Structure formats: structure tokens, C-alpha cells
Amino acid sequence: MRLPSRRTAAAIACVLVVAAVAFLRLSQADPLPASAIPAHAADRANGEVLFHAGSCFACHKPPDGAARASLPSGGSPFKTPIGVFYPQNLTPDAETGLGRWSEADFVNAMTRGLSPDGRHYFPAFPYMAYRAMKVPDILDLRAYLASLPAVTAPAPRHRVPLLGLARRGVGLWKRLAFAQAPFAFASASGGGSWTRGAYLVNAPGHCGECHTPKNLLMIESLDRYMAGGPHPGGEGKVPSLRGLVERKKYKDAADLALALQNGEELGYKDISSGGMGAIQSNLAQLPEADVRAIADYLVSLK
Amino acid sequence: MRLTKRTLAFAAGMSIGLAGAWGAGLAAENPAHQRHEAMETVQESFKPLRAIAVKEAPFDAAVVKKNATTIQDKLKEAHGLFPEGSDGGDSRAKKEIWTDRAGFDQAMKDAIAAAGAMAAVTDEAAYGNALKTLGGSCKNCHDKYRLPKQ
Numbered sequence: 001m002r003l004p005s006r007r008t009a010a011a012i013a014c015v016l017v018v019a020a021v022a023f024l025r026l027s028q029a030d031p032l033p034a035s036a037i038p039a040h041a042a043d044r045a046n047g048e049v050l051f052h053a054g055s056c057f058a059c060h061k062p063p064d065g066a067a068r069a070s071l072p073s074g075g076s077p078f079k080t081p082i083g084v085f086y087p088q089n090l091t092p093d094a095e096t097g098l099g100r101w102s103e104a105d106f107v108n109a110m111t112r113g114l115s116p117d118g119r120h121y122f123p124a125f126p127y128m129a130y131r132a133m134k135v136p137d138i139l140d141l142r143a144y145l146a147s148l149p150a151v152t153a154p155a156p157r158h159r160v161p162l163l164g165l166a167r168r169g170v171g172l173w174k175r176l177a178f179a180q181a182p183f184a185f186a187s188a189s190g191g192g193s194w195t196r197g198a199y200l201v202n203a204p205g206h207c208g209e210c211h212t213p214k215n216l217l218m219i220e221s222l223d224r225y226m227a228g229g230p231h232p233g234g235e236g237k238v239p240s241l242r243g244l245v246e247r248k249k250y251k252d253a254a255d256l257a258l259a260l261q262n263g264e265e266l267g268y269k270d271i272s273s274g275g276m277g278a279i280q281s282n283l284a285q286l287p288e289a290d291v292r293a294i295a296d297y298l299v300s301l302k
Numbered sequence: 303m304r305l306t307k308r309t310l311a312f313a314a315g316m317s318i319g320l321a322g323a324w325g326a327g328l329a330a331e332n333p334a335h336q337r338h339e340a341m342e343t344v345q346e347s348f349k350p351l352r353a354i355a356v357k358e359a360p361f362d363a364a365v366v367k368k369n370a371t372t373i374q375d376k377l378k379e380a381h382g383l384f385p386e387g388s389d390g391g392d393s394r395a396k397k398e399i400w401t402d403r404a405g406f407d408q409a410m411k412d413a414i415a416a417a418g419a420m421a422a423v424t425d426e427a428a429y430g431n432a433l434k435t436l437g438g439s440c441k442n443c444h445d446k447y448r449l450p451k452q
Contacts, residue, residue, distance in 0.1 A: 236394070236450030258356070264444065265437035267352040269345060272441045273394070274450030280441075 027171030029118040032111070034104040040139045047144025049290065050137050054130070054204040055282035058275065059087045062153065073097070073151035078124055080232065083160030085124045093150040098142075106142040107135060113174065120170040122158070123177070128220070129206035132182035137204070177219045193289070197297025200290060210238045210275070226301055231274055238274065242301045250299070257295040260284065334393040337383035340376040347372040348437075351420070355433050361426040370421035373436070374414055381410040394449040406447055413439035 004012070051057070060072035075087030089097040098106065105116040113120060113127035121127065130138075160166050183202035201207050208220050213229030215221040228240035249270070250256040259268040263280040271280050283291060347369040353359040354366070384406070389395040399406045416436040423432045 231450050233450075236452055238450065262437070264441035265434045266355060267345075267348045267437060269440075270451075272444035273448045276450075277441055277445030 023168065023172070026175060027120075027168040029114050029120065029171065030112065031108045031114050031118060032104060034102065037103050037107055037139075038135060040136050042143030043140045044143045044147055046137065047140035047142070049286060050133075050141045050204050051144055052282050052285040053200050053290065054141075054206065055279045056090065058278035058282055060090050061278070066153075068149070068151050071148055071151050072145075073153040074155055079234075080124060081234065082122070082166075083158060085122060085158050085160075086155040087125075088155045089151065089153045090145050091148050091151045091153075092146045093152050096152050096154040097150060098145060099150060101142075103139060103142060107138050110138050110141075111135075113170070120167045120174065122160070122167075122170055123173075123218070126206040126209045128177060129183075129203060129209060131178075132184075132199075132203040134203075173218070176217055180219060180222070193293045193296045194300060196290065197293035197295070200294050201297050205294065207241065211241050233274065236274060239270070241298055244301075245299050246302070253292065253295040253299045256299060257288075257292045260291050260295060261288070333383040333385055333388045334391065334395065337380040338393075340380040340383070343376045344373050344380075347376070351433060351436075355430065361429060363424045366423055366429070367421050370417050370423075370436075374417035374421060377410065377414045377417055381407075381414065392452065394451070396447050396449050399447050402446075406443070409439070409443040409446065413443060 003009075057072050059078060060075045062069050062071075062074045063076050066074070072090040073093075074089050078085040078087060091097045092099040094100050101109075101116055108114040108116075109121065109125075110127060110133065111131040113123065113125065115121060157163070183198075208226060210232055211226045211228055212220045212222075213224045213227065226241040228238050231238050244250050244256060245252060250259060258266060259271055260280060260283045262268065262284070263271045263277065271277070283294070286294075350359065350365055350369050354361050359365075384395065384399055386400050389397060389399070413436070416432075416439045420432045420436050423429055
């Protein structure tokens with residue numbers, strides 16, 4: 001083969017450089033500045049409610065047998081088609097947890113999927129849903145986590161091929177994914193309990209992460225909102241949350257609320273397996289009115 | 303040979319009988335199918351217990367004993383029906399049953415013990431907690447060792 005002429009080589013090099021610069025720019029982190037965080041007197045009790053509403057402990061629960069297993073100091077490996085992720089320590093340990101995080105760091109993690117040093121988190125951490133949370137709620141959650149005893153528990157490095165490059169790729173992906181508007185809970189208008197339920201389900205609850213199928217770009221496909229689909233773990237299916245009463249899965253909202261509070265302890269057999277058992281254990285700790293709100297909203301999905 | 307109505311009926315009867323026997327034989331050899339049947343009975347027997355808990359039916363120690371005993375028997379039966387390699391197909395059994403056999407056995411034993419404790423409940427005050435423990439043992443095992451629906 002003839003070598004390309006000097007001119008062609010220069011052109012190719014130019015294109016490559018431009019592409020690399022464009023990739024780096026487009027995949028850059030875009031954190032909120034600290035000045036954008038409103039002053040807020042944190043309410044730890046509300047933070048605890050959000051901790052359960054988000055089922056944080058379902059993923060951040062250390063594996064069985066670990067010391068201090070009641071604290072969110074890590075989690076079991078989270079297997080996805082992209083790789084294996086290790087949930088981070090959420091206790092206030094300075095070295096391995098959130099001890100040194102500022103309010104802005106925490107809000108950036110929750111709503112923009114960014115680490116304090118500006119790396120992109122993989123969306124296995126469901127910031128796509130959390131970005132619809134109210135900032136005061138996020139600050140309350142931070143205050144609750146900060147009130148827990150600190151546990152030293154470093155998370156292993158994620159097992160993802162080309163981890164650094166993949167993270168930059170997430171930056172590009174976010175440009176597409178964030179273009180889809182977050183759930184507009186403010187315009188939800190079905191009454192007090194329903195509106196509260198809409199917020200809990202869509203923002204902290206992140207139910208759609210499993211119950212709404214994703215499109216080829218791994219973005220939730222809103223025309224199939226909560227319609228169920230393949231299980232993200234690779235085996236079996238996630239059920240649809242539409243028409244739960246019409247399809248006779250539950251009698252009414254009160255029945256669904258009982259199911260969320262008790263699960264199989266009251267013989268609701270469809271609410272374990274595939275990770276839902278752990279979610280239900282978390283939701284069971286919510287105030288009764290919040291569980292009912294979730295149920296009121298869910299049964300309204302036709 | 304002339305085909306009379308009688309020979310036809312005989313032939314039809316034989317084939318149905320054979321097919322039935324073959325089907326039954328398959329089911330008998332298939333532990334996944336057998337344990338599924340046992341679990342279906344467990345679930346049916348749980349219903350009257352649940353009705354008492356949500357106050358759709360009055361507390362009745364005889365009903366509790368009868369259903370809890372059935373649950374215990376069927377759980378014991380099901381526990382013996384998880385030979386290695388009996389996953390796959392329609393079965394929702396997770397591989398962890400065999401990779402973590404000790405954990406699975408313990409979860410099953412806990413459930414069997416909870417059903418036994420339930421059968422011994424004679425007063426209403428102890429009922430709620432006994433049911434929670436029993437139902438919780440179902441959940442514990444299903445969370446860890448059962449796949450989501452196919």
C-alpha cells in the first residue's frame with residue numbers, strides 16, 4: 001500500500017484531534033456551583049423518610065455477614081450487561097464514605113451523577129430519577145446519612161472494561177439522557193396523596209429504573225412508562241405497574257398499600273424475587289400515609 | 303380388518319390412557335414440577351391464615367393448626383425436591399440454591415420451623431407475630447433463591 005501523502009496524513013490527524021477535543025469537551029463534567037445550593041435547615045427525620053423511599057439500603061446494604069450490617073456501608077456487587085458495579089459506602093467515614101462531602105458535592109452526585117472530583121457516575125446509581133428530587137429533600141437525606149455512625153469500608157473498583165474511557169462515555173450519554181425532561185411532579189395534579197405518591201415513585205423511589213423499559217440508548221422509553229420489561233439482571237421479567245387493579249393484581253389502593261407494607265408476611269406472593277423483596281422491606285419503613293400515597297398513584301396508572 | 307365403532311373407541315381410549323400415563327410419569331420424574339405443586343398447596347393453605355390476619359375471618363385455632371400443618375408438610379416435601387441440575391426451563395429456581403446450598407437449606411429449615419410454630423398457636427395474641435415469622439421466612443427464601451417471573 002502506498003503511504004498517504006503528507007497532506008492526507010495531516011488531514012486525518014486534524015480530524016482525530018478535533019474529534020478527541022470534541023469528545024473531551026462534550027463529556028466534561030458540569031457541576032452545580034456551591035453558590036447554587038440554597039440555605040436550608042436540615043430535617044433529619046425527613047431525610048430518613050427519603051432514605052427509605054429511595055430504598056437506598058436495598059443496594060448499599062453490605063453483604064450478609066459483614067460487620068455492622070445495618071448500616072449502608074457498601075453493597076453486594078451489582079451485575080449489569082456493562083459490567084459489575086460496587087455500591088459506595090454512604091456512611092460519614094472521611095476516607096471511604098461521604099465524610100468529606102460538601103452539600104454541593106452531595107447534590108451534584110444525586111442530581112447530576114458527578115463525584116466530588118468531577119467524574120461521571122454510571123447510571124446504575126439512579127440519578128436520572130433523583131434529579132427530579134427537591135433540593136431541600138436531598139439536603140435532608142444528606143443530614144440523615146451524616147448522622148449515622150461512620151464505617152470504614154472502601155468500595156472495590158468497578159469491573160467495567162476501559163473504566164476511565166467508559167466514564168467519559170457516560171458524560172456523552174448524559175447529554176442525551178438529560179435532554180429528556182425529568183418527571184414533572186410539580187405539575188402533577190391528582191390531589192394531595194396522589195401528588196405525593198407521584199413524587200415518591202418517580203423521584204426518590206426510582207421505580208421506573210426497573211419497571212419502565214429502556215430504549216437502545218439505555219434511556220427510559222416514556223411511551224412504555226411503567227409497562228414492565230426484561231429484568232435488568234438478565235433473567236426473567238419485571239412486571240408492568242399499569243392497570244394493577246383492572247388486571248386484578250390488587251383489589252384497590254388499600255390492598256396494594258398492605259402489600260407494600262407487609263409483602264409475603266401477609267401472603268402477597270408477587271412482591272419478592274428479582275430484588276423487589278429488598279425494595280419492599282425498605283418501603284415498609286415509610287410512614288403509612290406515604291405508602292398509601294405510592295399506592296394511590298400506582299393504581300391510577302392505566 | 304373392519305374398523306368398527308367399538309375398535310375405534312378402544313383405540314382412542316388406549317391412546318388417551320397412554321398419553322395420560324406418560325404425562326403423569328413425566329411429572330413424577332420432574333422434581334421442578336413436583337415442588338411447584340407442593341408450593342401451590344402451601345400458597346392455598348396460606349390464604350385462610352391471611353384471612354384471619356386481615357380480619358376477614360375469625361380466629362379459629364383448628365383452622366390455624368390444619369393449614370399450618372399442611373404448609374409444614376408441603377415445605378418438607380418441597381425441600382427434598384431440589385436435586386442438583388433441576389433448574390432451568392419453567393423453573394424459577396436460582397443457581398444460588400446449589401452454589402449456596404447451606405444457606406438455602408437453612409432458609410428452608412427456618413420456614414419449616416415457622417410453620418411448626420404456627421401450628422402450635424392457640425391464642426389470638428400470638429397469631430400476628432407467628433404469621434409474620436412464617437410469611438417472612440417465605441420472603442427470605444424467595445428474595446435470595448427465586449428468579450423473577452419469566
